[in-house]
Amino acid sequence: MAWQRLNREDSTKVVESVLTTDGAAGMFSTTTSEVQKWNLPFYETTNLYQVTNFASLPSFSFKYLGNGVHFHQLDGTELPIYTINDRGMLSLNERTVVDYLEFFFQHVMLDGDEMFFIKDPYDMPLLASMDKQSRDSIMRNHKAAEVSYDAGFDKYTVDADLYAEGLLMRATIEVTGTGRVTIQSRKMIVNAIAQSAVSGIMA
Amino acid sequence: MTENEQSGLGGKFGAKTSGSQINYGHPHSQELLQSASAVIRESETGRLLLKLLDLKRVPVHVIKGIGQSGFSPEAMTIYMQAPGSATTANPAFIINLIKGLNEAAQELAGFRTPDPRKDIMAYASFIHGRNLDSITEVCKVIKELTKTPHFTNLLDSLTELGLNGVYKAYIDGKSREVLYEQYASAYDAMRGRS
Numbered sequence: 602m603a604w605q606r607l608n609r610e611d612s613t614k615v616v617e618s619v620l621t622t623d624g625a626a627g628m629f630s631t632t633t634s635e636v637q638k639w640n641l642p643f644y645e646t647t648n649l650y651q652v653t654n655f656a657s658l659p660s661f662s663f664k665y666l667g668n669g670v671h672f673h674q675l676d677g678t679e680l681p682i683y684t685i686n687d688r689g690m691l692s693l694n695e696r697t698v699v700d701y702l703e704f705f706f707q708h709v710m711l712d713g714d715e716m717f718f719i720k721d722p723y724d725m726p727l728l729a730s731m732d733k734q735s736r737d738s739i740m741r742n743h744k745a746a747e748v749s750y751d752a753g754f755d756k757y758t759v760d761a762d763l764y765a766e767g768l769l770m771r772a773t774i775e776v777t778g779t780g781r782v783t784i785q786s787r788k789m790i791v792n793a794i795a796q797s798a799v800s801g802i803m804a
Numbered sequence: 805m806t807e808n809e810q811s812g813l814g815g816k817f818g819a820k821t822s823g824s825q826i827n828y829g830h831p832h833s834q835e836l837l838q839s840a841s842a843v844i845r846e847s848e849t850g851r852l853l854l855k856l857l858d859l860k861r862v863p864v865h866v867i868k869g870i871g872q873s874g875f876s877p878e879a880m881t882i883y884m885q886a887p888g889s890a891t892t893a894n895p896a897f898i899i900n901l902i903k904g905l906n907e908a909a910q911e912l913a914g915f916r917t918p919d920p921r922k923d924i925m926a927y928a929s930f931i932h933g934r935n936l937d938s939i940t941e942v943c944k945v946i947k948e949l950t951k952t953p954h955f956t957n958l959l960d961s962l963t964e965l966g967l968n969g970v971y972k973a974y975i976d977g978k979s980r981e982v983l984y985e986q987y988a989s990a991y992d993a994m995r996g997r998s
Contacts, residue, residue: 677887
């Protein structure tokens with residue numbers, strides 16, 4: 602699975618649909634924006650879209666959930682995702698719930714904190730900027746996600762690794778049938794990651 | 805999905821849209837800018853940068869989102885992004901505002917961004933040079949905040965942004981060439997993340 606670049610005609614339709622009509626002209630342009638689409642395995646008719654305006658600097662990039670006609674901007678809260686879910690678009694199973702959580706944590710900042718769900722540590726966004734000691738620590742301590750399903754309550758319980766503020770944690774996360782996500786508990790696995798980076802600066 | 809169904813709380817900007825009726829304006833834009841400015845104002849260099857805001861010489865739009873923030877020379881506007889639920893500025897927001905203010909100050913001082921359609925190499929060279937200047941300015945502000953309670957969080961955020969190498973080179977008094985090497989390394993790492 603990868604980003605799929607839309608052709609000019611389809612890109613223009615998407616940009617025109619998400620375009621602001623007030624004074625925010627610097628953000629979008631139909632002529633200089635590129636639109637990409639990503640199929641999400643847990644939605645049937647809804648995809649992830651990314652609109653990037655390469656003419657502005659920095660290249661402003663916004664993500665949306667949409668069906669090709671109407672779009673919800675992913676604004677860092679749960680609201681746009683839950684809105685789509687409540688329209689019956691969500692289809693979870695023991696495999697796709699892990700993909701859903703990875704997507705959820707990439708686009709929602711819980712309590713204002715950036716938190717990474719580690720499905721595969723090699724795909725972790727921060728990995729390239731970490732020092733060798735931190736990378737080794739994550740690789741050594743990572744465990745694959747474990748999923749269980751409670752049919753009575755229609756909810757999944759996922760034990761998985763989370764990374765936030767330099768801490769690698771093992772978390773128990775509950776996902777309901779409508780995609781509501783709650784972190785039930787967190788247990789710290791490694792706390793030396795951020796400290797090693799900061800001590801590197803202060804040395 | 806139906807038309808006009810996009811939810812949003814609106815804000816001072818982006819309240820009207822076509823198509824999917826998306827409200828980009830952040831509902832807490834004033835609180836975010838005020839809390840960020842309060843921290844930046846504790847630094848002497850930061851106070852000078854904030855004159856751009858105080859004198860309303862450059863507009864700042866705060867957008868709901870988790871994407872890139874920065875100064876757009878095309879629109880002569882600083883676009884900041886923060887999650888829709890944020891009510892106070894986090895360290896990354898503060899760092900990006902300092903960087904955006906410095907870039908706007910450079911543009912206003914006459915260091916105009918060249919047209920990329922005329923010479924893409926000159927444009928790229930200019931942009932990377934400006935980025936390094938702005939990141940160095942961020943380092944200067946953070947260093948001036950060393951004895952404040954904000955310092956550790958700002959430094960952690962700088963590390964998460966991959967800029968710890970630039971900061972270390974800055975406080976060690978290294979040359980611009982060394983700073984540029986650290987910046988280039990951080991830039992490559994950031995590109996790998998996106």
